[in-house]
Amino acid sequence: xxxxxxxxxxxxxxxxxxxxxxxxxxxxxxxxxxxxxxxxxxxxxxxxxxxxxxxxxxxxxxxxxxxxxxxxxxxxxxxxxxxxxxxxxxxxxxxxxxxxxxxxxxxxxxxxxxxxxxxxxxxxxxxxxxxxxxxxxxxxxxxxxxxxxxxxxxxxxxxxxxxxxxxxxxxxxxxxxxxxxxxxxxxxxxxxx
Amino acid sequence: xxxxxxxxxxxxxxxxxxxxxxxxxxxxxxxxxxxxxxxxxxxxxxxxxxxxxxxxxxxxxxxxxxxxxxxxxxxxxxxxxxxxxxxxxxxxxxxxxxxxxxxxxxxxxxxxxxxxxxxxxxxxxxxxxxxxxxxxxxxxxxxxxxxxxxxxxxxxxxxxxx
Numbered sequence: 001x002x003x004x005x006x007x008x009x010x011x012x013x014x015x016x017x018x019x020x021x022x023x024x025x026x027x028x029x030x031x032x033x034x035x036x037x038x039x040x041x042x043x044x045x046x047x048x049x050x051x052x053x054x055x056x057x058x059x060x061x062x063x064x065x066x067x068x069x070x071x072x073x074x075x076x077x078x079x080x081x082x083x084x085x086x087x088x089x090x091x092x093x094x095x096x097x098x099x100x101x102x103x104x105x106x107x108x109x110x111x112x113x114x115x116x117x118x119x120x121x122x123x124x125x126x127x128x129x130x131x132x133x134x135x136x137x138x139x140x141x142x143x144x145x146x147x148x149x150x151x152x153x154x155x156x157x158x159x160x161x162x163x164x165x166x167x168x169x170x171x172x173x174x175x176x177x178x179x180x181x182x183x184x185x186x187x188x189x190x191x192x193x
Numbered sequence: 194x195x196x197x198x199x200x201x202x203x204x205x206x207x208x209x210x211x212x213x214x215x216x217x218x219x220x221x222x223x224x225x226x227x228x229x230x231x232x233x234x235x236x237x238x239x240x241x242x243x244x245x246x247x248x249x250x251x252x253x254x255x256x257x258x259x260x261x262x263x264x265x266x267x268x269x270x271x272x273x274x275x276x277x278x279x280x281x282x283x284x285x286x287x288x289x290x291x292x293x294x295x296x297x298x299x300x301x302x303x304x305x306x307x308x309x310x311x312x313x314x315x316x317x318x319x320x321x322x323x324x325x326x327x328x329x330x331x332x333x334x335x336x337x338x339x340x341x342x343x344x345x346x347x348x349x350x351x352x353x354x355x
Contacts, residue, residue: 008238014260017239021261022268024232026276031224033212033283035291038319042343056347063216066225071322073229078326080230081237093245094254101248112243113315113329120331128334131313136321136335138310140342143318145303145353147294150317153304154262159269160291168300173251175308180251184312 008085011092024151025159034066037152039143041071104188126191142175212290213283236323244315251312299355303346310342 028034045068047061090110093101098109108115122128143149146168148157154172157165236242241261249255275281276289283289311317314335316324321339324332346353 011240012235012238014239014257015264017235017241018261018264019268020235021232022265023272024228025269026272027228028225029273029276029283029289029291030281031228031284032217033285033287033289034225035212038317038322039343042318042340043347045340046344046347050344052344052348054344054347056350057344064211066211066217066222069222070225070229070232071319073226073231074233074236074319074322075229075326076226077230077233077235078237078242078323079233079328080326081234081323082327085234085238087238091240091243091245094249096254097245097249097252100252100254101245109245112240112245112327113324114244118244118329118331123331123334132331132334133338135310135313136338137342137345138306139314139316139318139321139335140310140339140344141346142303142305142307142310142342143339144343144346145299145355146307147297147299147303149307149319150262150311151319153294153300155265155269157294158266159273160293161270161273162294164294164296164300167296168304171301171304172308172311175305175310176247176251176312177308178305179309179312180248183309187313 009087011087022155022159025156032066035152036156037067037148038071038074039140039149039152040064041067042140043144044068104185105192106188130187130191146171212292213285213287232319233323233326236320237327242316242320242323242327247312247315297355299353302354 025036028036043057044061044064047057047059048068051057091112093109101107101109101114106114106116117127117131123132139149146153148165148168150169150172153165153168158169239261240246241258246255246258250258273291281289307317314321316332316335318339321332321336325336
């Protein structure tokens, strides 16, 4: 039993995590005829709280409340894993990535998110503006414009052999490459780490 | 136009459509909470909520995220094939239905925009929730900003190329 707990506390390899994430697709279909998709929860939040008579938010969001319950679960799952199953060791980041990021001024590799950026003290700085406010905005705007995110398109859509989801996923990746290689260096210079 | 008319003239092209006929509430929603919790635990334990994992992915310096997403898709493809071929029904006995995705320009433009944000925040919408649960409370700001982005898209949806 103790060995089991020890094993669970280690970071799980991709071939354990990936299939478990993939299993969410049939599980949601079988327990309630639900198609996997997480970014929709952001739309339901708008429809529920600030619909403002916008047609895009005029629908029966209560019928989709399972989606909000699901993301509440993801939040709780994050908390449970953090409290009871967390890995005491620092995250292992690829050597080459560490070198690249160090050049950009990111040097703290102890936790899952770089403490150099993701802390409350950075909220009202340029770092906060880019990484929280603009970053979050792009995620919300882009996923809705694309009609889904990594879960709805890359996993659910491609699993159902939908070519538009393949296109969307390719552009998710292109956007990520563009930000990482072309724009991030300038942002990091500007926010000054 | 009354809200009801808008709904009828403008049927929601919900991206994660709910094909179940009746509306579930109360305890019936518990199963989605449990699946969500397990999902959140996997996110944390595989460290896919890490900003560094996303950087490794976009710098092609680790196979990890490609392995996660690739094997998730593989399991997804196989299970949908099994469901379709065996005609598996839901627990409530309904036939399983999955809506097709139609191609729109948004998948290109919006997809690219999401990609930009993904590399900045190091998170897609799912991991945002898990990061907050894990203890990174400042990510609440990112989440609120993502909701704002969704709202702004909704506001201008009919004016954008799609």
